[in-house]
Each structure stands twice: as C-alpha cells, then as structure tokens.
Amino acid sequence: MARITMTVDATEYTDEVEPRTLLVHHLRDALGLTGTNVGCDTSSCGACTVLVDGLSVKSCTMLAVQADGREVLTIQGLADTWDGDALHPLQQAFHEAHALQCGYCTPGMIMASLDLLRDNPDPSAEEVRHGLEGNLCRCTGYQNIVTAVRSAGVAIRQGSPTPATEGVPA
Amino acid sequence: MTIAPDRPTDVGGIGTSPLRKEDAHLITGQTSWTDNIQAAGMLTMAFVRSPMAHARITSIDTSEAESSPGVVAVFTGAELLDECPSLPCAWPVTEDMKLPAHPPMAVGTVRHAGEPVAVVVARDRYAAVDAAEKVVVDYDPLPAVIDLEDALRDDVVLHEDLGTNKSYFFSMPTGADVDETFAKADVVVKRRFLQQRLLPTPLEPRATACLASPASGDFTLYSSTQVPHILRLMLAATTGIPEQKIRVIAPDVGGGFGSKLQVYGEEVVSVLVARRLGKPVKWTETRSESFLTMHHGRGQIQDIEIAATREGRLLGLKVDLIADMGAYLMLVTPGIPVLGAFMFPAIYKMDAYRFNCTGVFTTKTPTDAYRGAGRPEATFAIERIMDELAVELDMDPLELRRMNWIRHEEFPYETVAGLTYDSGNYEAATERALELFDMEALRREQEERRARQDPVQLGIGISTFTEMCGLAPSRVLGNLSFGSGGWEAATVRVLATGKVQVVTGTSPHGQGHETCWSQIVSSRLGIPFEDIEVLHGDTAVSPMGLDTYGSRSLAVGGIALERATQKVLEKAKRLAAHLLEAAEEDIQVEGGTFSVAGSPSASKTFQELAMAAFVAHDYPEGMEPDLTGHAVYDPENFSYPHGTHLCAVEVDTETGRTTIRRYVAVDDVGSVINPQIVEGQVHGGLAQGIAQALYEGAVYDEDGNLVTGTLVDYLVPGPPDLPEFTTDRTETPAHNDLGVKGVGEAGTIASTPAVVNAVVDAVRHLGVQDVEMPCTPERVWRAIQAGREEARR
Numbered sequence: 001m002a003r004i005t006m007t008v009d010a011t012e013y014t015d016e017v018e019p020r021t022l023l024v025h026h027l028r029d030a031l032g033l034t035g036t037n038v039g040c041d042t043s044s045c046g047a048c049t050v051l052v053d054g055l056s057v058k059s060c061t062m063l064a065v066q067a068d069g070r071e072v073l074t075i076q077g078l079a080d081t082w083d084g085d086a087l088h089p090l091q092q093a094f095h096e097a098h099a100l101q102c103g104y105c106t107p108g109m110i111m112a113s114l115d116l117l118r119d120n121p122d123p124s125a126e127e128v129r130h131g132l133e134g135n136l137c138r139c140t141g142y143q144n145i146v147t148a149v150r151s152a153g154v155a156i157r158q159g160s161p162t163p164a165t166e167g168v169p170a
Numbered sequence: 171m172t173i174a175p176d177r178p179t180d181v182g183g184i185g186t187s188p189l190r191k192e193d194a195h196l197i198t199g200q201t202s203w204t205d206n207i208q209a210a211g212m213l214t215m216a217f218v219r220s221p222m223a224h225a226r227i228t229s230i231d232t233s234e235a236e237s238s239p240g241v242v243a244v245f246t247g248a249e250l251l252d253e254c255p256s257l258p259c260a261w262p263v264t265e266d267m268k269l270p271a272h273p274p275m276a277v278g279t280v281r282h283a284g285e286p287v288a289v290v291v292a293r294d295r296y297a298a299v300d301a302a303e304k305v306v307v308d309y310d311p312l313p314a315v316i317d318l319e320d321a322l323r324d325d326v327v328l329h330e331d332l333g334t335n336k337s338y339f340f341s342m343p344t345g346a347d348v349d350e351t352f353a354k355a356d357v358v359v360k361r362r363f364l365q366q367r368l369l370p371t372p373l374e375p376r377a378t379a380c381l382a383s384p385a386s387g388d389f390t391l392y393s394s395t396q397v398p399h400i401l402r403l404m405l406a407a408t409t410g411i412p413e414q415k416i417r418v419i420a421p422d423v424g425g426g427f428g429s430k431l432q433v434y435g436e437e438v439v440s441v442l443v444a445r446r447l448g449k450p451v452k453w454t455e456t457r458s459e460s461f462l463t464m465h466h467g468r469g470q471i472q473d474i475e476i477a478a479t480r481e482g483r484l485l486g487l488k489v490d491l492i493a494d495m496g497a498y499l500m501l502v503t504p505g506i507p508v509l510g511a512f513m514f515p516a517i518y519k520m521d522a523y524r525f526n527c528t529g530v531f532t533t534k535t536p537t538d539a540y541r542g543a544g545r546p547e548a549t550f551a552i553e554r555i556m557d558e559l560a561v562e563l564d565m566d567p568l569e570l571r572r573m574n575w576i577r578h579e580e581f582p583y584e585t586v587a588g589l590t591y592d593s594g595n596y597e598a599a600t601e602r603a604l605e606l607f608d609m610e611a612l613r614r615e616q617e618e619r620r621a622r623q624d625p626v627q628l629g630i631g632i633s634t635f636t637e638m639c640g641l642a643p644s645r646v647l648g649n650l651s652f653g654s655g656g657w658e659a660a661t662v663r664v665l666a667t668g669k670v671q672v673v674t675g676t677s678p679h680g681q682g683h684e685t686c687w688s689q690i691v692s693s694r695l696g697i698p699f700e701d702i703e704v705l706h707g708d709t710a711v712s713p714m715g716l717d718t719y720g721s722r723s724l725a726v727g728g729i730a731l732e733r734a735t736q737k738v739l740e741k742a743k744r745l746a747a748h749l750l751e752a753a754e755e756d757i758q759v760e761g762g763t764f765s766v767a768g769s770p771s772a773s774k775t776f777q778e779l780a781m782a783a784f785v786a787h788d789y790p791e792g793m794e795p796d797l798t799g800h801a802v803y804d805p806e807n808f809s810y811p812h813g814t815h816l817c818a819v820e821v822d823t824e825t826g827r828t829t830i831r832r833y834v835a836v837d838d839v840g841s842v843i844n845p846q847i848v849e850g851q852v853h854g855g856l857a858q859g860i861a862q863a864l865y866e867g868a869v870y871d872e873d874g875n876l877v878t879g880t881l882v883d884y885l886v887p888g889p890p891d892l893p894e895f896t897t898d899r900t901e902t903p904a905h906n907d908l909g910v911k912g913v914g915e916a917g918t919i920a921s922t923p924a925v926v927n928a929v930v931d932a933v934r935h936l937g938v939q940d941v942e943m944p945c946t947p948e949r950v951w952r953a954i955q956a957g958r959e960e961a962r963r
Contacts, residue, residue: 018296029294034206035199037424039373040457044881047373075199091197095189098846101854102680103196104373104424110197129889136881138373138425139680140850141857142889 004068008033009077017064023057024048026064027074035076035107039136046135049108050074056115058108058134075107078114089155090114090148099148101139109135113149121157123150182692182699184908187846191684191704195422202421204377204394209450212379213242215443216298216453217436218288218305219462220280223533223874224328225309227278227287235290235304240297243447244305245439246288247275253442254408257498258433260653261505263529267338270329270531272498274435274442280309281328281497282535283874284462289439291451314533314874318471318492321530328497328531337495337529338504342511344523345586351486351522355477359559365470365547366943367494367868368861369878370540371886372679374424375460378437379452382444389444390417393437396426397717398677400654402709404433404501405441416441420707423679427858428539429464430679431719432501436463458880466868467540469494470507472551474514477522482563484574486522487586489514489551495529496536503538504529505652509638510544512587516552517596517636517812518574523586533874539719541858541918545637553633553923557930558939567927568600571634578902589638591810592905595838596634599900603814603836606896612818612832620935628831629819629932633924636812639912640725644804657804658722659714660731662691662738664797666784668777670697672704675715676727681914682847683723687731689843690908694735695742696762697776714802721811721912724843725904730803732907737799745783745797746774748790809904809911813837817924821932826951828864828929830893837916838900841909845899848913852897855917861887862918863925867944885944937961 001016008031015030027033027050038060039047048059051073073081082088090110093099100106109132116123116131123131128146137145181188195201232244256271275286288305292298313326321335328335352358379392389411395401398418406413423430436453444451455463473490493507511525542549560567576583578595585591609630616628641647644655661673672687688702705711715727739759746764747754756767765773774782779797782788786795818832835852842848865885869877878884885891903909922943929945930938937957941949 020296025295028205032208033199034203035201037201037203037374038205038454039375040881042457042880042882045373045457075197079198087197094197095193098187098190098850100193100196101682101850102373102423102425103192103201104203106196107199125894132889134888136373136886136888138371138427138858138886139854141853141855141895142892143853143895144850145889146894 002065004065006067006070006072008072009074010080019063019065021064022060023062023064023067024059027059033074033076036074037104037107039104044136045105046112047105047108049111049135051111051115056112075110078110090152093148093152093155097144097148097151099140099144105135105137109137109145113152116149117153117156121153123153125150182689184689184693184843186689187844188685188689188699190682191688192682203374203424204379204392204421205454207379207392207421207452209381212450212452213291213293213447214295214298214453215440215451216290216302217286218290218302218307219459220276220283220285220287222280222309222311223283223314224312225280226312227276227280228308228310230288231306232288234306235301238297238301238304240293241290241301242293243291244288245443247273247277250275250439250442251277254438256408257435257438258404258408258501259499259503261502262651263340263504263508264338267504268332268334268336269499270332274438282533283876284459284535286435289443291443291447314872316532316534316870316872316874318494318530318532321532322492322528328533335531337499337531340508340527342525344588346522348486348488348522348524352477352488355485356480357562358475358477359555359562360475361555361558361940363472363474363551363554364942365468365472365550367469367537368467368540368866369461369868369884370427370429370464370467372425372427372429375455375457376430376434376436376464377452377454378440379450380440380444381450382448384445384448387415389415389441390419391437391441392419392421394423394430395420396423396430396677396679396719398707398709399675399715399717401433401437405438408438409441417710420677426679427541428467428543428719431539432465461879461884462535462876465500465538466496466535467537468547469537470547472547474551474555476555476559478559478563482565482570482573484518484520486520487514489525491527493527493529494534494537495531496534497531498536500536500538503536506537506539506544507547508544508650510548512589512638513545513548514552515586516549517576517634519576520586534870541855542915543720545915546859546919546922549635549637549919550923553635554926557927561934567632571632575634590807591636592807593902594636594810594812595900595902596812599812599836599838600634600814602898602900603816603834606836606898607816607832607834609816625822625824627821627823627932629821629928629930631817631924631926631928631931633815633920633927635815635920636810637916637919638808638810639721639915640805640809641720641722642808643806654716655804656716656726657802658716658727658730659802660727660734662734662799664738664780664783666781668697668701668780670695670702672702672731673712674704674706674727674731675712675717676723677707677715677717678723679718681718681723682844686724686843686847690728690731691735694739695776696760721914724910725809725906725912726803726805728908728910729805729906730801733801733803734799737801738797741797741799742776742779744793745779745789749774749782749788805906807905809840811837811839811911811913811916813916813920815920815924817928819925819928819932821929821950823933823936823954826947826949826954828945828950830860830925833893834896835917835920836898836900838902839913839916840904840911841901842899843910849897851913852917853895855915856895856921857887857892859918859921860892860925863922863943863945865891865944933957
C-alpha cells in the first residue's frame with residue numbers, strides 16, 4: 001500500500017492505496033466522488049476525463065499514486081471554480097444547447113472542453129470537433145455539443161456567468 | 171447549420187422547448203448510476219467468461235479462487251442452474267420455433283466467446299477480478315459456426331438436443347400471387363445486401379446492484395435497464411421469486427438503444443447470489459466484457475428482388491432473409507427480423523409481396539433489438555434497391571419514388587404488408603428537403619467532377635423512409651405471438667398544495683420524459699411546469715408499465731398521460747362546480763383557473779381545488795375526495811413517422827475515403843411536444859445510422875473470436891467523424907389524442923441507406939454497383955478497383 005495525498009475539488013485527501021489503483025477508481029470507490037464515470041477500459045471514450053494540475057487527463061489511464069501531491073478537478077468541483085453563479089458556463093451551455101441526453105459522457109465531455117477552451121478560447125466548430133476527438137457521445141451526434149462549447153467560450157471570454165448563444169455564428 | 175429551436179417566453183407548454191429538468195444533476199455529477207449505489211457490506215461480482223466460441227467444459231476448479239484474498243464465494247453455472255434453468259424468450263415467432271435452453275451461466279457447453287461460466291463474489295472489484303483469473307476451466311474445443319449459410323448446413327450443430335441450427339422459418343406472403351406477378355413483370359432487379367452486426371454501445375455499460383432480505387424474501391435490484399417492469403416479471407417467471415417481492419429500479423441509465431431491453435443472465439445471477447449470501451452484491455461490466463456479452467444488433471443476409479413495369483410502376487417484392495440469432499434466443503431475438511417484415515414495402519404501392527425469414531444459430535453473441543430493430547434493415551434494403559431499379563430503368567431515383575409512393579390524399583392507406591398507415595405527406599417532406607439541399611447545384615457539380623475525372627467524386631443519396639413504431643396495439647402483438655401487450659399506464663397524482671406527481675410506466679434513459687411529460691400536464695391543467703414532478707423507473711413507485719423501446723414512450727405513454735390528465739381535469743371541474751354552486755357544463759378552465767361562464771369572478775384555482783379535495787370538508791355527493799387520474803392506453807395502430815433524407819458525399823477515389831458533404835433530414839413525426847428534444851433525437855439517430863453506413867461493424871474471425879472487442883477496434887464515431895446536420899420537420903398529425911408519432915429511431919432508420927446510396931452514386935460511373943457496409947476506405951477502394959477491372963474485361 002502507498003500513502004498518497006491529493007487535493008480533489010479543493011479538498012485535501014490522504015489515503016492508503018494499492019499502487020495499481022486507477023485514479024478513477026480511487027475517486028469513485030475511495031473518495032465517493034461518483035460524478036466521474038467509467039465508459040471503457042481502453043482509454044477510448046473519455047467519460048472519465050478530469051483535470052490534473054489544470055490539464056485534462058483520462059482518469060482511467062492514470063494511477064492514483066501518480067496523482068500524489070497534485071490537484072484534481074472533477075465535474076463535481078467545477079461550478080465552485082466560477083464566480084457569481086451556481087453553474088460554470090460550460091455546464092450552463094450544455095444545458096441550454098441540449099448538449100446531453102443520457103448524460104453519461106457529459107462530465108468527461110465538459111472537463112475536456114474546459115481544457116480545450118483554455119488552449120483555444122474561441123474555437124471554430126471544426127476545432128471543437130478535433131479538440132474533443134478523444135471523447136465519445138452515443139446520444140447527441142455532437143452537433144449540440146459543438147454549439148455548447150463555442151457558446152461557453154463566448155461566456156468565459158466575457159467573464160459572464162450566462163453564455164450568450166446568439167454570440168456564436170452558426 | 172441548424173434550425174434553432176424557438177423558445178417563447180411561455181415555456182413549459184406543448185410545442186415549446188423549456189430547458190430539460192433532467193439536466194441539473196447530470197451536468198453537476200450528482201448522478202445515481204447503478205455503479206454508484208452503495209450499501210453496507212456490499213460485495214462485488216466478477217464473471218469468469220469463456221475465451222472460446224464453442225467448447226465443452228470438461229472441468230471447473232474454483233479452489234484457488236475461493237482462497238484468494240477478499241473472496242466470499244464462487245458459483246459455477248451448474249450450481250445455480252436449479253434456481254433459474256433458462257433465461258426467457260418472449261417471442262416465439264412460429265409454432266415450431268426451436269428454442270434452446272439458455273442458463274444464465276453456461277452448463278456443460280459454451281456457445282459464444284464471453285459466455286459466463288462462473289461468478290466470483292469478493293469484497294471489492296479488484297479482489298473479484300483477481301480471483302476470477304484463478305478459476306481454472308478446462309475446455310474441449312468444438313468448431314465455431316460463423317457463416318450463416320454454413321450454419322444452415324448443420325455440419326456442426328450448436329444445440330444438440332434441437333438437432334439443427336435452424337431456429338425457425340417465417341413466411342408472410344401477402345397481396346397478389348408473387349410468382350405470377352414476377353413472371354409478367356418487364357423488369358426484375360435482384361440484389362444481396364449484408365447487414366453487418368453492430369455493437370449498440372450505450373456509454374454506460376451494464377451494471378447491477380441487488381439488495382436482498384432473505385428473511386422477508388424481498389429483493390431490490392438496481393439495474394441499468396430500459397425495462398424495469400419487464401425485468402421484474404421475467405425475474406419472477408424464471409426464478410420463482412413472487413413478483414410482489416421483487417422491486418426493480420432503473421436509476422440514472424446511461425443510454426440503451428435497445429441493448430438494455432433485455433433480461434440478462436448477469437441480472438438474474440445478481441439476484442440469485444444476493445439470495446444465497448444474504449448480502450448486497452453489485453456488478454459493473456467493462457467495455458470489453460460488454461462487447462462480448464451485451465446483445466448485438468442487425469446481422470442479416472438479405473436477398474431482395476423487385477419487379478416493375480418498364481415505365482417504373484412497382485409490381486411486387488420478394489424478400490428472403492437469413493437472420494443471425496447468435497448462440498441463443500434472448501428476450502425478443504427471433505422477432506427482430508419479423509418486425510422488419512412489415513417495412514420492406516415502405517411507402518410504396520405494389521400488388522404482391524412475399525417475406526421469408528430463416529433464423530439461424532451461430533457461435534456468436536445473441537442478437538436482439540438495436541435502435542430501429544428490424545426496420546433499419548428493411549428500410550436499407552428497399553431504399554437501396556429502389557436506386558438500383560432506377561439505374562436499370564434509366565430513371566431519376568427520386569422520380570421513381572414519386573411515381574410509386576402513396577400520395578397524401580390516399581391516407582389512410584392499407585399497404586401490401588397489411589398495415590394501415592394513418593397519415594403521411596411524402597410530397598411535403600420531400601419538397602422541403604430539396605429546398606434545403608440545393609439538389610440542382612449538387613447535381614451540376616457532380617457532372618463537372620465526372621467530366622474532369624476529378625479524383626474526388628460527388629455522390630447523392632436519397633432515402634424516403636417510413637417506419638412503424640409506438641409498440642404497439644396489444645391485439646396485433648398477440649397475433650404476432652409476442653408474449654406481452656403494448657399498452658402503457660400513467661397516473662397523475664394531485665398533492666394537497668396543488669403540485670402534481672406524474673407516475674409513468676415509461677422508463678427514460680436520455681429521452682427527456684421528465685421534461686416532456688411535465689409539458690403535457692402543464693398545458694392541460696394550466697399549472698406551472700416547475701410544479702410537476704415525473705416519477706419513473708421504479709416498480710415500487712410505478713407498478714404498471716411496459717417501459718421504453720420501439721419509439722413508444724410518447725406515442726403510447728404520452729397518450730396514457732394525456733388521458734389521465736383529462737380525468738384530473740374532469741374531477742376538478744366537478745369539484746369546482748359543486749363549490750361554486752354552478753352546473754358542471756358551465757365551468758370554464760383557463761390558465762389553471764376554473765370559473766363559471768358568465769360570472770368570471772366566481773372562480774377557483776387548481777391549487778384551491780387540490781386543497782379542497784384534500785381537506786374534503788365539502789365535495790359532491792357520490793364523488794371521492796381525490797383528484798387523481800389514472801389511465802391505461804392501448805393504441806389502435808402503430809405510428810408511422812416518415813421523412814426525406816438527402817445526403818451528399820465526397821469520395822476520394824484514390825484512397826476510398828468518404829466524407830459527408832451535406833446531410834439534410836426532414837422528418838415528419840407528427841405534432842411535437844418539445845422541438846429541441848425532437849431535434850436532439852434526430853441528431854442522435856442520424857449519428858448511429860451513419861455509423862452503420864460508414865464506420866461500425868462487429869467482426870468475428872473464423873474461430874469465433876470477436877476481433878472488434880474493444881473501443882479501440884470498433885469505430886464508434888467521434889466528433890470529427892460526423893457532419894453538421896441540417897434538420898427540419900413537416901407536421902402531419904397522427905391518429906392519436908396528441909397527434910404524435912415516435913421519433914427515437916427515425917434518424918437511424920432513414921440515414922443508413924441515404925449514405926450508402928450516396929457512396930454508390932459517387933462511384934457508379936466507375937463500375938461500382940454496391941459497397942458492403944461499413945463503407946470503409948478499403949472497401950470503397952476495392953470496389954472501385956473491381957469496377958475498373960470489370961470494365962477492362
């Protein structure tokens with residue numbers, strides 16, 4: 001067993017873990033943070049995407065011990081990173097644009113989008129599609145996800161808690 | 171480009187797009203997927219699965235696994251056999267259908283790779299998986315049976331007691347004599363199309379969590395299922411546990427697409443193990459496990475023959491299918507191709523039709539419902555062969571369709587397959603699709619590219635589809651030997667404060683019923699959208715229901731809700747009349763206010779009436795003090811969505827790569843409750859239909875290994891693989907109280923042939939008549955090479 005300390009969603013946790021424990025299983029099973037989902041076993045679907053030290057990571061590809069001393073952000077802590085409103089602009093934009101149906105891919109999709117918008121705050125539709133190619137959605141056909149990410153980009157650039165859908169060219 | 175949904179200010183009523191009630195917990199991670207369920211002392215299961223497609227089990231040694239750290243128990247298939255001898259098949263399509271026993275875990279023989287042979291129960295998921303690897307199973311290999319036509323030769327028989335791999339032969343000749351009709355036809359076109367197997371792949375894999383109280387005999391099974399009610403009934407029927415002692419809960423469910431319309435062995439084993447151990451147990455599959463054992467879709471060889479006059483009038487259609495059942499018959503496995511039987515004639519008028527289908531066992535994962543279930547296969551074959559017939563007749567493919575489709579003034583129309591289409595307007599949908607597509611410009615560009623022998627060629631594909639959904643009239647299902655009815659139930663409970671709980675028998679897993687059902691009730695009772703809560707997916711809360719599949723939830727469950735709401739309205743009116751001392755027929759209802767005609771100041775709000783019913787101090791003689799409305803609706807007919815989909819593709823003739831250039835979908839799903847949700851359903855449907863055309867296919871090698879066993883090998887399209895869709899609707903109301911039709915499967919059914927027709931159209935001048943699905947770059951390239959080869963000879 002290894003002793004690790006990590007900050008997840010602004011809370012510090014110290015635990016004994018088996019060295020082989022995947023980060024996603026540690027989040028879900030040990031810390032009870034079940035907002036992050038597992039959709040595959042080959043790092044293909046991106047449902048488990050979280051941020052580690054600000055970069056998006058598929059948490060099924062990383063061991064919990066590799067996150068020792070690092071800062072992890074999951075969908076459950078996202079809203080708290082944004083001032084002034086209950087939801088982060090990406091969450092609000094996914095809601096407004098109907099960018100989710102069953103919602104299982106959504107946590108990973110939103111966290112991957114967060115990293116994408118940090119790299120490229122004003123992506124074209126094409127850039128969003130390529131930026132999210134590691135994330136699968138089986139329900140939406142992606143079109144509304146593209147719309148949501150771009151409109152969240154507008155909101156984040158404006159520092160506004162409400163995304164401006166009309167600001168995004170069709 | 172997309173047509174933005176209107177969002178008027180009075181959101182929440184029918185025809186508006188309020189933001190979904192479902193979203194709040196999904197976008198914040200406050201979810202309750204089955205794998206999130208925890209209980210004190212909960213154990214985890216891991217299954218030991220066959221690595222072979224077909225083998226006799228000579229021994230199973232569980233001793234090392236049993237002594238592995240954290241292990242509580244190990245059970246083999248044989249040990250649990252008495253408690254559930256066979257999983258259910260609810261659709262014996264013929265009287266003499268061969269139905270093999272299907273134990274939840276294999277006993278004696280394994281018949282597909284991934285079939286469970288034992289289950290390990292341990293204190294956590296890592297310990298369970300470790301121990302599962304220590305179960306030693308000796309197999310005596312038997313030959314795999316992969317090819318459908320080989321299987322029918324019975325050289326190797328999967329189920330020895332049945333003596334044959336042929337499960338059934340279903341035949342449905344309708345209309346005029348088919349052979350005579352074909353004999354006198356000017357033109358006959360015959361084709362063989364292959365429907366590859368598909369892996370449904372909902373993003374949430376299957377999971378179960380079972381809480382057991384052996385002392386009282388109560389079981390609560392959480393499962394990632396589309397069908398909690400059917401599952402409860404089938405658990406009772408197969409295990410002998412009394413139905414009232416079983417509670418099934420479908421909590422948040424991450425997609426289904428038909429794959430969770432099933433009674434899986436793992437679900438049954440969860441209950442049996444919880445009963446044996448008296449402890450809560452859970453199980454969550456991996457994606458690779460899912461691909462091997464969650465049922466597959468499609469899997470047919472389609473021989474189709476169409477007869478027409480020289481002028482292009484259709485005369486008759488012959489269809490001969492060989493349908494891959496896989497190793498066993500699961501819940502509705504044999505019925506899937508039979509559902510397709512009614513859809514091959516599609517929107518076309520013809521005199522004679524004969525449908526034959528042979529169901530055959532192979533050493534592969536069982537097939538069953540996948541988005542469209544029988545109708546995509548049929549629609550693909552008819553829409554593909556219409557294009558081939560158009561070439562044979564030297565006609566425009568759209569003109570050929572126009573000449574033969576049912577005209578809007580001919581509805582209701584009884585088709586040659588015996589269905590009565592209640593409504594439709596194929597002209598209007600086609601007209602709108604052509605406007606959005608700009609057909610003329612694309613045809614011009616196609617000619618130019620051909621003329622200059624551009625390496626990138628343009629192709630245009632058409633699909634003027636219809637489908638039957640909204641399963642279904644119970645009497646019709648009875649005539650088809652289906653083991654259940656097709657009604658749906660709804661209850662509208664009025665609470666003391668005037669808030670409302672809707673109890674629905676439908677079981678959503680992404681469709682947005684909470685939002686849409688609230689809209690229906692809000693519109694009818696005039697109460698705020700926010701005042702309505704929709705309860706579903708728990709047999710203890712919603713005891714009556716037949717669940718969600720076959721695009722039935724709105725077209726059947728929505729009508730049940732409409733009727734239950736009308737009953738509430740009637741009761742409220744009666745109570746209002748009594749309290750206002752007026753005649754019931756004088757009560758007017760507007761915006762949630764019940765007033766007396768001619769004296770608008772005499773009124774009661776819905777909330778006041780709810781409280782009056784609750785306190786029950788003063789109510790009419792003969793009336794019970796309660797405003798609850800309950801209804802069970804059994805539809806008289808299916809619903810028949812239709813539409814016209816147009817697809818333009820660019821095919822790089824040097825690499826074989828296909829890129830969708832433009833996709834226009836105009837769907838007619840009747841009246842619409844929530845336009846934004848309808849558009850979302852169409853988008854998702856298109857994605858899956860396009861995926862069948864271009865990307866997905868489950869591949870087995872000759873030994874019966876699933877080669878596409880992970881998401882690395884099986885190409886579920888990602889964001890860059892799909893185009894921007896242009897969607898619009900026409901609205902031809904259906905026969906039911908709300909005028910609605912189903913929408914969940916339409917996009918999938920329509921799009922596959924539109925795309926493949928476009929691919930073939932792009933390279934037909936190079937000698938290509940067909941490209942097998944999925945139309946991968948390699949297949950398209952090879953088809954072009956073969957066409958050129960043919961031309962040289």
